[in-house]
Amino acid sequence: MAQLSKKEAILEAALKLFAERGFDATTMPMISELAGVGAGTIYRYFESKEVLLNVLIVESLQAFAEALNQTGTGQRTTVREEFHLLFTGLFQFGKHRPNRLQLICSNANELYLDERSREEVTTFLSQILATISWGQEQGVIRKMPANALIAIVLGAFFQVSDAFRKGLLEESKELLDEIEDCCWNAVRIH
């Protein structure tokens, strides 16, 4: 409360609840209570529940993209190295911002996304696309529709993250390396 502005408290509370329960199952009273603010206060900062969701989605996608960039910047070495940095970025993000990851993964929110959010999704994916294209040019990554490759790797990553979150799987350096290896094998040319 001392270190968090009302707006931040609301965003944090909403993020947690949207991630855990989904958009429809989260009520404004829940958010206001968890944020420790009055019900009306939310509307001083966010026009509506939907706007609040979209702000969070855009924020989260940007944070996600940034997390990937941060690890991936610098001169290009090998495609495999790039893939490693990407994967590391994914898991770092999932570890530090589990709710943001959950929000992004959850398809349930799709109905409520506005134009801005949809664009942000495209922007985010374009970053991964670049790596894939480069790998294909280098003859290292399979010549398949990029969307399919992305779906395979991200799908695996999301599901694995979910397993971590639910405690079905215990995180360890070795396991993460193995999973990365699996995903790399999935898309590389043998």
Next chain:
Amino acid sequence: MAQLSKKEAILEAALKLFAERGFDATTMPMISELAGVGAGTIYRYFESKEVLLNVLIVESLQAFAEALNQTGTGQRTTVREEFHLLFTGLFQFGKHRPNRLQLICSNANELYLDERSREEVTTFLSQILATISWGQEQGVIRKMPANALIAIVLGAFFQVSDAFRKGLLEESKELLDEIEDCCWNAVRIH
């Protein structure tokens, strides 16, 4: 209507709506209208909206398991062949029962699952587990936690199915074969 009992009509309507809109965004009046029955009639067959969801989840998981069994029965040949049958079963199911698949994939419903449904998930997964264990014994599949391998393959499959559903990817025999190959490479020992 002629060939469908009231109960079946309700289940079908609810399945479609839960899959398309999600549990919370689906109202009982929507279901009763689509099913062509009175609002109160639903309660003659299902205690509550949640029970209705759980019945559908259990049904869907059983149908999913059955679909996998059906292709996979018969004498065991190779692990690769078994994997192929499993994958074929997954896609067959997604093609013929897209709503059931969508219902199963959607994490949004998690909150509302009862004990019975959770058990059914376990049952369903045990079938896949068996194949994995066998493959590991044979020295063909990586020695990793089974949950991780399942998450990788199912995650990829769900995400790919979603891409098909949204029209981001066009289904074709060749593409399916490629995707299967990707997934197999992900889990096999090289």
Next chain:
Amino acid sequence: MAQLSKKEAILEAALKLFAERGFDATTMPMISELAGVGAGTIYRYFESKEVLLNVLIVESLQAFAEALNQTGTGQRTTVREEFHLLFTGLFQFGKHRPNRLQLICSNANELYLDERSREEVTTFLSQILATISWGQEQGVIRKMPANALIAIVLGAFFQVSDAFRKGLLEESKELLDEIEDCCWNAVRIH
């Protein structure tokens, strides 16, 4: 309660409250309580609060027009006689349906009228217009814009009705005759 359907009870309660307090100062809970129904029940019969108002306005205008017709039907005699019948009709209506009259007079509702209601107002006024035109043709009523004549007579009538309603004035046959005479003098040619 026994003799009133829910819908009628709602209409009656809403009429009373809208007339006494105005549209904005009347809440749906007030209406549901006075009608003796649940809050949600109102929405089974009326889409929204605004629709409820408009239904009442149209109903009231039609009842008003009918009340004027009823007294005024039959062969035309003199303009004065027609005026008398009109005035009698106005007061009869105000006496038997004070709330409906109040609802019609109140300009506060203007903002919420839909197309249908606006048309009904026109229809209602056209009836009075006919009498005025006839009187002007006969050289008995002043040659002034009909809207002005209507405003004068109806304005006087509404204000007098209000005075009766508030008890500022005591109704009596003689007083009504005098008021009618005043209004007639206002518009006739001397």
Next chain:
Amino acid sequence: MAQLSKKEAILEAALKLFAERGFDATTMPMISELAGVGAGTIYRYFESKEVLLNVLIVESLQAFAEALNQTGTGQRTTVREEFHLLFTGLFQFGKHRPNRLQLICSNANELYLDERSREEVTTFLSQILATISWGQEQGVIRKMPANALIAIVLGAFFQVSDAFRKGLLEESKELLDEIEDCCWNAVRIH
């Protein structure tokens, strides 16, 4: 802003909004925005929204009474002349202070009037009453309850003013004279 004190700015904004939209449909934020002051500032000058309304009503009634006095002062000539001055005063006021007139006419505010405002109404009417009594003594105005005569003339005037405001009637010297003549005919002895 330069020439208007905060208090005056608030009163002016509130007058405009109450007149145009009604008391209930006007919000305090609307008033504060139009007045160019903070929301809380209103409460430094007026205890509540209701008090603000009542201040405006009293002010308006006093301005109205003053407007009538101004034209009517001086030695008495004839009753007809006095009536003319009264009528001129009414229309002058309506022309120069349309919002104040609208506020006074609107019955919708009745619910919120306090004792002070009610007294002011009486004070205001007493002025007109005086003229009427004098006319009746002179044998020029009908011997009817004064409230009835006031209702007739003011009712006609308010309704005509409304027609002007809505553009249903075009103002002109000739029309005003005619309307005055109508009203005079309504109350004079023939």
Next chain:
DNA sequence: TATGAATGAGTGTTCATTCAT
């Protein structure tokens, strides 16, 4: 003096559920 962020009671409205028919 003046502000506007903050509040929470209250608004119009929806909907899972019940029950008389």
Next chain:
DNA sequence: AATGAATGAACACTCATTCAT
């Protein structure tokens, strides 16, 4: 067995009012 009218708790959201600055 089947209905759909009825309910009232709960929803998203608003706004008169307060108060720390």
